[in-house]
Amino acid sequence: MWKRLAVAAVSVCLAAPAFAGTVKIGLMAPLTGAWASEGQEMKQIVELLAEELNAKGGVNGQTVEVVVEDDGGDPRTASLAAQRLSTQGVVAVIGTYGSSVTEASQGIYDEAEILQVANGSTAVRLTEKGLKLFFRTCPRDDEQGRVAAQTIQKLGFKKVAVLHDNTSYAKGLAEEAKGLLEKAGVEIAFFDALTPGEQDYTTILTKLRAAGPEAVFFTGYYPEAGLLLRQKKEMGWDVPFIGGDATNNPDLVK
Numbered sequence: 001m002w003k004r005l006a007v008a009a010v011s012v013c014l015a016a017p018a019f020a021g022t023v024k025i026g027l028m029a030p031l032t033g034a035w036a037s038e039g040q041e042m043k044q045i046v047e048l049l050a051e052e053l054n055a056k057g058g059v060n061g062q063t064v065e066v067v068v069e070d071d072g073g074d075p076r077t078a079s080l081a082a083q084r085l086s087t088q089g090v091v092a093v094i095g096t097y098g099s100s101v102t103e104a105s106q107g108i109y110d111e112a113e114i115l116q117v118a119n120g121s122t123a124v125r126l127t128e129k130g131l132k133l134f135f136r137t138c139p140r141d142d143e144q145g146r147v148a149a150q151t152i153q154k155l156g157f158k159k160v161a162v163l164h165d166n167t168s169y170a171k172g173l174a175e176e177a178k179g180l181l182e183k184a185g186v187e188i189a190f191f192d193a194l195t196p197g198e199q200d201y202t203t204i205l206t207k208l209r210a211a212g213p214e215a216v217f218f219t220g221y222y223p224e225a226g227l228l229l230r231q232k233k234e235m236g237w238d239v240p241f242i243g244g245d246a247t248n249n250p251d252l253v254k
Contacts, residue, residue, distance in 0.1 A: 145176025
C-alpha cells in the first residue's frame, strides 16, 4: 500500500512546471512515538521510490526531493509539521497515519493549495469536507465497519464486545460496526473505550470478561492490541480477539 501511496503523490510531479531543477514532495509521518514503525516504513518506501525515479532521470528531467517532517502521531505536532512543509515549496504531501493527526493538517495544506494523499486515515468526515486536494488510499470507517460486521456474523458469534480507544478512527469504526451488528441481531455485550498508552489493561479486561462475550472486536491500534492480547492470556481468558486494520502490524507479535 505504501508504494501505491507514494506513486499517487509523486505522479503529481508529472504536471509540475519544468522551470526548476528539483520537484519537492513532502512526507509527514510518525517517525517517533507509538506509531513509529508505521512512519519509518513510510519514509523508507517513499525515499526508495524517489531514488528509483531519479535513477531513471527524475520527472520531466527534474530531480525528486523528499522533504520529511515528523508528526509524532500527535495532532498538535502534525499541525506544526504541516505549517513547516507548506512553506518549503512542496507540490504534494504524503501522509499522514491516524485520522485525528491527518485532520489536524488538512486545512493547512488546503489553504496552501498543496495536494495531500493520506494513508491509514479512515474517519468518514475526512472526505466529507469538500477539500478538492485531499485524497486517501484506505477504506473509510463505514466500509471497514460493514466488512467487520459481516465477518463477525460469518464466524457465527451472537454476543460480542466492542472496544475502542476514543481516537477518531477507532471510535468511528466501533460505532459503525456496533450499529450494523445490532441491526443483524448480534448482541453487544460491552461497548466502551480504553485509554491509549497505558501499561495495564487488566481492569478493562476483567470488565470485558464479566460481560461474557463470545468474541472481542478491538478497533484501536497495534500497541494496545498487543498488550491486551498478552494480558488476556495471562488472565487465562481464551476468547477470540478480532482487530481492525490498525492492528495489522508486525510489531503486534513482539
